[in-house]
Amino acid sequence: MQGYLSLWDEYGGQMVSAFWGNLQLTFWAAIGSLVLGTILALMRISPVPSFRAFGTSYVNIFRNTPLTIIMAFGVLVLFGVFQVQFSSDFNLNFFQIAILGLTIYHSAFVCEAIRSGVNTVPLGQAEAARAIGLSFMPAARLVILPQAFRGAIAPLGNVLIALIKNTTVAVAGSVAEISGLMKTMLEFRADVGILIFLTIAVFFVIVVIPVGLLTTYLSKKLAVAR
Amino acid sequence: MSTDSHSNSAKSDLTPIVRLSAVNKHYGQLHVLQNINLEVSKGEVVVVLGPSGSGKSTLCRTINRLETIDTGTIEIDGKVLPEEGKMLAKLRADVGMVFQSFNLFAHKSILENVTLGPIKAKGMKKAEADKLAMSLLERVGVANQKDKLPAQLSGGQQQRVAIARALAMRPKVMLFDEPTSALDPEMINEVLDTMIGLAKEGMTMIVVTHEMGFARKAADRVIFMDGGQIVEESTPEQFFTNPQSARAKDFLGKLITH
Numbered sequence: 001m002q003g004y005l006s007l008w009d010e011y012g013g014q015m016v017s018a019f020w021g022n023l024q025l026t027f028w029a030a031i032g033s034l035v036l037g038t039i040l041a042l043m044r045i046s047p048v049p050s051f052r053a054f055g056t057s058y059v060n061i062f063r064n065t066p067l068t069i070i071m072a073f074g075v076l077v078l079f080g081v082f083q084v085q086f087s088s089d090f091n092l093n094f095f096q097i098a099i100l101g102l103t104i105y106h107s108a109f110v111c112e113a114i115r116s117g118v119n120t121v122p123l124g125q126a127e128a129a130r131a132i133g134l135s136f137m138p139a140a141r142l143v144i145l146p147q148a149f150r151g152a153i154a155p156l157g158n159v160l161i162a163l164i165k166n167t168t169v170a171v172a173g174s175v176a177e178i179s180g181l182m183k184t185m186l187e188f189r190a191d192v193g194i195l196i197f198l199t200i201a202v203f204f205v206i207v208v209i210p211v212g213l214l215t216t217y218l219s220k221k222l223a224v225a226r
Numbered sequence: 227m228s229t230d231s232h233s234n235s236a237k238s239d240l241t242p243i244v245r246l247s248a249v250n251k252h253y254g255q256l257h258v259l260q261n262i263n264l265e266v267s268k269g270e271v272v273v274v275l276g277p278s279g280s281g282k283s284t285l286c287r288t289i290n291r292l293e294t295i296d297t298g299t300i301e302i303d304g305k306v307l308p309e310e311g312k313m314l315a316k317l318r319a320d321v322g323m324v325f326q327s328f329n330l331f332a333h334k335s336i337l338e339n340v341t342l343g344p345i346k347a348k349g350m351k352k353a354e355a356d357k358l359a360m361s362l363l364e365r366v367g368v369a370n371q372k373d374k375l376p377a378q379l380s381g382g383q384q385q386r387v388a389i390a391r392a393l394a395m396r397p398k399v400m401l402f403d404e405p406t407s408a409l410d411p412e413m414i415n416e417v418l419d420t421m422i423g424l425a426k427e428g429m430t431m432i433v434v435t436h437e438m439g440f441a442r443k444a445a446d447r448v449i450f451m452d453g454g455q456i457v458e459e460s461t462p463e464q465f466f467t468n469p470q471s472a473r474a475k476d477f478l479g480k481l482i483t484h
Binding site (some may be wrong): 033047122125127128130131132133134135138142143146147150186224225226 | 272290292310311312314315316318319320321322323327328329330331332333342343346347348375377378388390391395
């Protein structure tokens with residue numbers, strides 16, 4: 001017990017700020033992948049064959065590529081080879097590359113979650129929208145997507161939960177986040193090794209459980225009555 | 227193009243509102259529409275009858291291109307229906323459609339269902355669209371339900387809202403695709419009464435239905451389809467009392483036995 005308390009004295013501040021890094025990664029990547037995933041879903045349901053082909057290819061490529069490899073590609077190839085820099089600040093640059101990697105990977109899953117939501121919308125809704133003279137984009141924006149999102153809340157919640165946990169992969173991109181810190185702590189404080197694991201697990205559980213409860217609640221509350 | 231369907235009525239009296247010429251359509255091997263020729267003039271009420279699978283619903287749906295066609299042309303008020311894009315959307319706005327399964331926008335209120343088209347497809351001001359929608363909802367008798375969601379209404383009420391939604395676009399022609407087939411028997415009449423009211427006011431209508439009473443009462447012309455072809459075309463009086471083709475006689479014979 002004494003040892004565990006001294007771990008908090010030594011690393012408490014760092015743990016909180018490192019986990020704050022994970023939360024920031026989650027926040028920006030969630031916004032990014034929601035936007036990109038929605039665009040991809042629109043492409044996949046659009047009447048234009050080349051858009052559909054692009055959306056399908058994107059999803060198949062990035063859904064089937066390990067996130068670690070996308071992260072390593074971002075750091076080693078984008079930054080290392082092509083010298084892509086989003087920021088002159090070294091750490092901020094890696095942080096932004098990590099957001100990009102998480103966004104690219106998770107937007108494939110967001111796209112599929114939204115598409116499963118689109119499948120909950122009866123075909124007649126789209127036909128009625130077309131029949132009153134709405135073309136594809138207005139029909140999608142005003143009729144299909146609002147209902148699709150409500151039908152996709154539960155799967156989108158699952159994607160968000162996966163994203164929260166996958167922020168730990170940003171360690172592959174040298175971002176200061178909690179799983180990187182965990183390695184350091186394990187190295188210097190092997191005496192409380194198991195407790196370090198459990199502590200970090202609790203950090204995630206505290207964040208993930210409310211997300212799960214909230215999405216379940218919302219998906220029931222916002223369900224479209226038919 | 228004039229957005230007001232009433233202003234060019236002088237011209238419309240001469241050109242048919244809807245004209246199908248040599249329309250063919252296949253579903254794989256099945257030839258669902260076989261060389262269909264049909265003209266509907268302004269103010270005319272055409273009822274399409276026929277057994278299931280005769281192609282009557284498909285015919286109705288091709289007129290605003292919810293179904294594509296293989297060959298032939300479809301004209302709305304003298305303009306050929308384009309294949310895709312903005313022009314198609316514009317022409318569709320002139321064709322009101324009422325579906326068997328109502329298809330009201332499930333996430334929008336009754337009032338919003340009716341105002342969506344005028345505001346978003348025609349650029350009407352919201353206040354003006356609200357006023358128009360309320361007068362139409364009043365007319366179909368569901369104005370007091372305006373803030374409810376479609377699922378909170380009965381089938382008959384939903385279908386009357388769907389008619390108001392189509393009318394809000396001030397269409398040149400209204401298509402009804404089996405509008406009463408999904409309704410409980412006691413709700414069929416309230417929808418048919420609304421449609422008869424429309425017919426009396428001079429709305430051009432193409433109605434696919436199994437309601438023989440409506441055909442007798444409101445139709446100017448009856449079209450009988452079977453196997454993807456127009457088999458017989460006559461006045462309701464003539465069709466019901468003295469059908470010419472064997473297939474029409476057979477169809478009517480089956481109806482009367484119950």
